[in-house]
Amino acid sequence: MSRVAVVGAGTMGNGVAHVFAQHAWDTVLIDVAPGLLERVLATIRANFERQVKKGTVTAEQRDAALARIRTSSSLDAVKDAELVVEAASEQPETKFKIFRELDRLAPAAVLASNTSSISITTIAAQTRRPGQVIGMHFMNPVPVMELVEVVRGMETADETVVKVVEVVKALGKTPVVVNDSPGFVSNRVLMPMINEAVSCVMEGVAAPDAVDQIMRLGMNHPVGPLALADLIGLDVCLHILDILHHDFGDPKYRPAALLRKMVAAGRLGRKTGRGFYVYRD
Numbered sequence: 084m085s086r087v088a089v090v091g092a093g094t095m096g097n098g099v100a101h102v103f104a105q106h107a108w109d110t111v112l113i114d115v116a117p118g119l120l121e122r123v124l125a126t127i128r129a130n131f132e133r134q135v136k137k138g139t140v141t142a143e144q145r146d147a148a149l150a151r152i153r154t155s156s157s158l159d160a161v162k163d164a165e166l167v168v169e170a171a172s173e174q175p176e177t178k179f180k181i182f183r184e185l186d187r188l189a190p191a192a193v194l195a196s197n198t199s200s201i202s203i204t205t206i207a208a209q210t211r212r213p214g215q216v217i218g219m220h221f222m223n224p225v226p227v228m229e230l231v232e233v234v235r236g237m238e239t240a241d242e243t244v245v246k247v248v249e250v251v252k253a254l255g256k257t258p259v260v261v262n263d264s265p266g267f268v269s270n271r272v273l274m275p276m277i278n279e280a281v282s283c284v285m286e287g288v289a290a291p292d293a294v295d296q297i298m299r300l301g302m303n304h305p306v307g308p309l310a311l312a313d314l315i316g317l318d319v320c321l322h323i324l325d326i327l328h329h330d331f332g333d334p335k336y337r338p339a340a341l342l343r344k345m346v347a348a349g350r351l352g353r354k355t356g357r358g359f360y361v362y363r364d
């Protein structure tokens with residue numbers, strides 16, 4: 084395979100396109116938001132520039148990669164792709180509609196979703212070929228992070244898993260295959276830890292910096308759970324915990340009241356300048 088279409092050019096989509104183009108894939112990046120694609124190309128260029136300065140990519144590799152990226156505002160542009168990676172907004176109806184259209188527009192392609200929390204089995208059921216549908220859960224920032232959680236839906240064919248594992252390796256990343264389940268493994272393990280950290284603050288057990296220091300210095304985590312929650316976005320954390328809570332029906336996933344309150348107050352973390360910490364830049 085050497086031709087990929089990336090649907091959705093937000094935070095994740097631009098990183099996914101960057102990594103594919105860097106590894107010699109013809110890449111088309113698709114988004115419906117007016118004016119976004121020019122800005123995204125500028126972001127990708129700036130990110131390559133940073134890699135050139137660091138010496139991880141040469142100027143020739145940067146130019147070749149940038150020349151491999153096309154953009155489009157129409158989903159029709161997926162038609163030649165052998166692999167489609169959907170990284171559109173995390174709303175079930177948006178993704179279901181996209182997959183119904185991809186089924187028709189790219190009949191031979193493997194269809195992957197970068198969803199963090201929507202069932203791959205349910206997404207696959209929107210198509211007439213669930214065997215070719217799979218989760219490719221890239222981590223943010225995509226050019227930097229090594230892991231891709233490969234999510235096998237109930238009907239995903241072995242052949243699809245094998246192909247996608249090979250693709251991930253060819254991108255210089257490490258695939259880890261898991262079965263479809265709410266939150267997969269990454270968020271099912273991470274979000275309850277963040278939630279407990281929030282509960283510690285809420286109950287007055289320790290202040291945010293003490294909680295984070297304990298996890299950094301005592302457990303060797305590179306970032307404390309509350310600083311990480313601020314980076315991810317407290318609204319995103321709340322959303323994923325709500326899904327875990329709803330889908331498992333288990334009270335152990337119930338979001339801490341303080342998390343809900345902070346989201347209601349607009350303290351979403353880095354993106355709004357205030358979460359568990361204050362960000363002045």
Ligand SMILES: NC(=O)c1ccc[n+]([C@@H]2O[C@H](COP(=O)([O-])OP(=O)(O)OC[C@H]3O[C@@H](n4cnc5c(N)ncnc54)[C@H](O)[C@@H]3O)[C@@H](O)[C@H]2O)c1
Pocket residue numbers: 090091092093094095096113114115116119169170171172173177181197198199200220221222223315
């Ligand atoms: N942000 C993260 O840290 C992170 C990490 C892992 C996975 N994810 C997942 O990746 C996906 C994208 O997340 P994001 O943070 O990049 O979101 P984002 O909001 O930054 O970007 C989503 C993009 O999708 C576009 N879009 C919406 N409907 C579309 C359509 N019909 N066709 C084409 N484009 C469409 C929007 O215009 C937007 O630009 C989500 O499923 C999310 O759960 C996010």
